Amino acid sequence: EADIYQTPRYLVIGTGKKITLECSQTMGHDKMYWYQQDPGMELHLIHYSYGVNSTEKGDLSSESTVSRIRTEHFPLTLESARPSHTSQYLCASAQLRGGSPLHFGNGTRLTVT
Amino acid sequence: AQKVTQAQTEISVVEKEDVTLDCVYETRDTTYYLFWYKQPPSGELVFLIRRNSFDEQNEISGRYSWNFQKSTSSFNFTITASQVVDSAVYFCALSEAGGANSKLTFGKGITLSVRP
Numbered sequence: 735e736a737d738i739y740q741t742p743r744y745l746v747i748g749t750g751k752k753i754t755l756e757c758s759q760t761m762g763h764d765k766m767y768w769y770q771q772d773p774g775m776e777l778h779l780i781h782y783s784y785g786v787n788s789t790e791k792g793d794l795s796s797e798s799t800v801s802r803i804r805t806e807h808f809p810l811t812l813e814s815a816r817p818s819h820t821s822q823y824l825c826a827s828a829q830l831r832g833g834s835p836l837h838f839g840n841g842t843r844l845t846v847t
Numbered sequence: 848a849q850k851v852t853q854a855q856t857e858i859s860v861v862e863k864e865d866v867t868l869d870c871v872y873e874t875r876d877t878t879y880y881l882f883w884y885k886q887p888p889s890g891e892l893v894f895l896i897r898r899n900s901f902d903e904q905n906e907i908s909g910r911y912s913w914n915f916q917k918s919t920s921s922f923n924f925t926i927t928a929s930q931v932v933d934s935a936v937y938f939c940a941l942s943e944a945g946g947a948n949s950k951l952t953f954g955k956g957i958t959l960s961v962r963p
Contacts, residue, residue, distance in 0.1 A: 775958070822890065824892065832942070836894070836951060838893075843890070
């Protein structure tokens with residue numbers, strides 16, 4: 735049973751639209767992450783957060799933005815979607831303690847036409 | 848800087864064969880954690896195992912076993928008597944023990960295909 739939820743599961747949208755990918759977790763985890771995964775399967779960290787009002791950019795530069803107003807919620811927003819944003823986006827959470835494993839959501843597969 | 852190398856990109860085996868997925872890591876820390884994750888075709892990443900750098904005991908869980916060797920900086924994963932349901936992408940990952948601010952570094956993944 736999943737304790738971290740991502741919606742939508744699939745999204746097809748036109749260029750220029752604003753989109754928000756939702757991620758929520760019920761485990762009370764302080765740390766949350768967004769990864770981008772392309773067809774080559776490599777995972778790239780694009781955003782992370784260590785708690786409420788904490789957001790950091792990851793290793794891969796991204797035009798998306800995130801917010802962390804509540805512990806359980808970590809949405810990702812693209813102000814103007816482009817075909818280059820087509821990818822799978824995976825959200826994860828973990829306990830604050832170092833070495834804690836990440837728990838992943840099912841992902842959102844985004845296609846921008 | 849930490850790094851994880853999964854040199855194998857794709858492996859194909861016939862059901863019931865044993866298969867080993869290799870993982871080599873680099874880190875300057877003496878305290879760190881190693882992980883394996885499985886990503887089936889449905890897309891979610893499933894946590895399989897975590898080892899810390901002070902525990903080199905090999906671990907077995909059913910058909911899965913892990914061999915951690917600090918001398919060669921390797922954390923290999925073996926599936927015994929593979930099954931079609933084992934078909935997935937497998938990721939090895941490393942986290943340095945930097946406390947709350949430690950980040951996870953993933954390898955590029957190995958695609959395992961088990962044929963009936």
